[in-house]
Amino acid sequence: xxxxxxxxxxxxxxxxxxxxxxxxxxxxxxxxxxxxxxxxxxxxxxxxxxxxxxxxxxxxxxxxxxxxxxxxxxxxxxxxxxxxxxxxxxxxxxxxxxxxxxxxxxxxxxxxxxxxxxxxxxxxxxxxxxxxxxxxxxxxxxxxxxxxxxxxxxxxxxxxxxxxxxxxxxxxxxxxxxxxxxxxxxxxxxxxxxxxxxxxxxxxxxxxxxxxxxxxxxxxxxxxxxxx
Numbered sequence: 568x569x570x571x572x573x574x575x576x577x578x579x580x581x582x583x584x585x586x587x588x589x590x591x592x593x594x595x596x597x598x599x600x601x602x603x604x605x606x607x608x609x610x611x612x613x614x615x616x617x618x619x620x621x622x623x624x625x626x627x628x629x630x631x632x633x634x635x636x637x638x639x640x641x642x643x644x645x646x647x648x649x650x651x652x653x654x655x656x657x658x659x660x661x662x663x664x665x666x667x668x669x670x671x672x673x674x675x676x677x678x679x680x681x682x683x684x685x686x687x688x689x690x691x692x693x694x695x696x697x698x699x700x701x702x703x704x705x706x707x708x709x710x711x712x713x714x715x716x717x718x719x720x721x722x723x724x725x726x727x728x729x730x731x732x733x734x735x736x737x738x739x740x741x742x743x744x745x746x747x748x749x750x751x752x753x754x755x756x757x758x759x760x761x762x763x764x765x766x767x768x769x770x771x772x773x774x775x776x777x778x779x780x781x782x783x784x785x786x787x788x789x790x791x792x793x794x795x
Contacts, residue, residue: 660766
């Protein structure tokens with residue numbers, strides 16, 4: 568077992584490397600694309616629906632409710648982005664039961680890429696809802712003195728997202744690797760199952776935090792009535 572999929576080198580030519588992080592990341596994306604295509608190719612509006620369509624509706628409905636609970640009034644506008652984040656991280660954890668597979672979220676490069684996606688999506692959604700001037704104005708609220716602090720906050724929370732996900736996923740892999748060397752086989756299996764639960768929790772936390780950041784960037788300002 569490797570501590571990071573970066574250590575798994577499948578092909579190398581000089582400085583150019585094809586490591587486990589790249590292979591497993593693209594494999595996960597392929598599974599998500601093909602799986603979504605297969606599940607949605609024959610959707611039905613009748614009472615009799617396929618098992619996969621029922622599962623899809625449950626997952627989409629649950630994600631929609633969570634997005635709405637965060638404070639985003641129109642969850643459908645953010646479902647594609649936030650849902651994809653959740654499903655990618657969750658699937659990365661679920662696939663750990665496959666022999667030879669290493670979750671790409673155990674690499675800092677993957678978690679940094681996911682955090683950068685959130686970093687780009689937050690102002691993109693904010694500008695779409697408030698306009699460029701309205702979004703940039705929020706950095707100077709409540710006073711212009713807060714401008715540098717708000718900018719630092721944007722950068723620091725992106726770093727925190729990447730490090731939090733990487734640390735939690737990496738720690739689980741390290742614990743299982745250590746237990747495999749000093750304990751019977753059954754105990755690492757139990758820890759692997761526990762790691763699956765931890766991965767699902769991390770997927771939920773990451774997507775919820777992304778939704779919170781987007782909600783903060785797209786918040787509507789209510790005008791304060793002037794005294795008569």
